[in-house]
Amino acid sequence: MLTLYHSTYSCSTRVMALLHAMDALDWVEVRPVSIHRSDGTGGRDAANPHPDGKVPYLIHDGVEVWETGAIMVYLTDMFPESGMGFPQGHPRRGEYLSWMVWYGSVLEPVLIQKAAGVDHPYLRGAIRGVEEATARLAGALKRGPWIMGDRYTAVDLLLASPYLWFKDATPDVPVLRDWVARAAAQPCYEAARRYDGGLLAA
Numbered sequence: 031m032l033t034l035y036h037s038t039y040s041c042s043t044r045v046m047a048l049l050h051a052m053d054a055l056d057w058v059e060v061r062p063v064s065i066h067r068s069d070g071t072g073g074r075d076a077a078n079p080h081p082d083g084k085v086p087y088l089i090h091d092g093v094e095v096w097e098t099g100a101i102m103v104y105l106t107d108m109f110p111e112s113g114m115g116f117p118q119g120h121p122r123r124g125e126y127l128s129w130m131v132w133y134g135s136v137l138e139p140v141l142i143q144k145a146a147g148v149d150h151p152y153l154r155g156a157i158r159g160v161e162e163a164t165a166r167l168a169g170a171l172k173r174g175p176w177i178m179g180d181r182y183t184a185v186d187l188l189l190a191s192p193y194l195w196f197k198d199a200t201p202d203v204p205v206l207r208d209w210v211a212r213a214a215a216q217p218c219y220e221a222a223r224r225y226d227g228g229l230l231a232a
């Protein structure tokens with residue numbers, strides 16, 4: 031059994047978008063929880079077993095999976111026929127895993143540091159900065175239209191997500207702006223937002 035702890039319009043909304051894209055919602059029990067939000071609203075939910083009180087958090091037959099990238103790889107492996115991932119044995123599997131891990135270890139941290147106005151040689155040494163991350167994305171999109179070529183995958187869903195939340199963070203680079211606009215127009219993204227609207231209204 032798959033259980034996803036989810037909070038509306040948050041990091042877990044992109045996991046919901048992936049489930050929509052894979053037509054896999056029926057296989058998952060979605061448990062809405064509250065979270066502490068950066069604007070001071072909300073609060074930790076005792077019903078959420080995530081050790082840090084965060085979302086997304088996936089439990090599969092008692093096994094815990096956390097971090098959006100790991101959850102997405104786990105789910106795309108479970109639903110390979112969806113075409114949203116690159117399963118074990120696929121020639122581009124390594125590239126897929128690299129982008130999914132790069133999100134949490136490089137892209138998310140450099141964007142947060144930039145927003146916080148933090149810079150330090152140790153950080154630059156470890157993960158570089160927004161300029162380098164932008165160049166990596168733009169380089170991949172030269173082949174396009176998606177990060178891994180001609181099909182929209184979980185890589186695009188995850189890597190475009192910060193720019194969809196914080197539109198001003200989108201670099202003024204045409205190839206990136208166009209990619210973010212294409213990602214925003216994906217039906218799964220709209221479906222996940224509608225789902226969240228329904229949860230809030232209920």
Ligand SMILES: N[C@@H](CCC(=O)N[C@@H](CS)C(=O)NCC(=O)O)C(=O)O
Nearest residue numbers: 040041065066083084085086097098
């Ligand atoms: N790197 C984590 C980030 C998870 C995260 O920060 N989630 C936020 C929602 S966007 C959260 O649960 N915040 C609640 C809190 O900080 O207590 C991931 O990608 O899963």
